[in-house]
Amino acid sequence: MQEQAAEGRPEVVHSASYTYSFADYQASREARRKLNPVQYAVWPWRYALLVGVNLAILLFLIWDADLTAEEVLSWTYLSEILPLYAGLLVCVALIDVLFDRILPAWVFKRYSMANKPLAFAFHDNGINWSSEGFRGEFVWSKVTQIVSLKGYLFLFISKLEALCIPQRAFLSKDAFDRFVSYAKERVNG
Structure with missing residues (x-):
């Protein structure tokens, strides 16, 4: 028998x-990203792309406002723009930590x-x-x-x-x- x-x-x-x-779970998330070649190629460059797009928008706005180089490089103008960009980068980094570490850890435990x-x-x-x-x-x-x-x-x-x-x-x-x-x-x- x-x-x-x-x-x-x-x-x-x-x-x-x-x-x-949890490391296995994170690797699984990365493997799913790899199934989408565009997302897999863009993911490591997300901060550079964000800064680049915002810089392009800023340059367009400077060009559209017909500002001179002296006006753009003045402390008055820079003191308004630089904190906005710094805040944007900090927000994106916090969101990234939230969605890449904190929420996945919470989901994994379940x-x-x-x-x-x-x-x-x-x-x-x-x-x-x-x-x-x-x-x-x-x-x-x-x-x-x-x-x-x-x-x-x-x-x-x-x-x-x-x-x-x-x-x-x-x-x-x-x-x-x-x-x-x-x-x-x-x-x-």
Whole structure:
């Protein structure tokens, strides 16, 4: 009887386990950004773009008002403009901290898998995963995209949902690299 049960179970090719942390959640957010090439390209330059756009608007307003260089460089004019730009940059930085650190940390704490151990078994037919009181299984064809990012492999099953597989879930970097090759073969093959 046990032989039949063992015959019905697929052979595990790779296995991994780790505790899902806030760093993993943040990496998942970055991986989702990477799915949108425009957003991924713009994100690191957001402050430079903000300052550049505002500078272009300021130059247009100076040109439109027909101000001379002497008037623009006068302390009266600069004392009005510089605090506005400094305030704008501080507001943007605070908003960035709010939306990139504080709110995500608050959201992460509400995840059922937050700071819980996860275990994965990868076999030729699909993927099995489990955590405290949860388990799931799906076939490789459900993986729509793979994203590699700084010691992580993300197996996306939709635009928002992905399995986060960090390198630390494996015994060595070599084992992780073998798994990455295996996963890419299963998805693209």
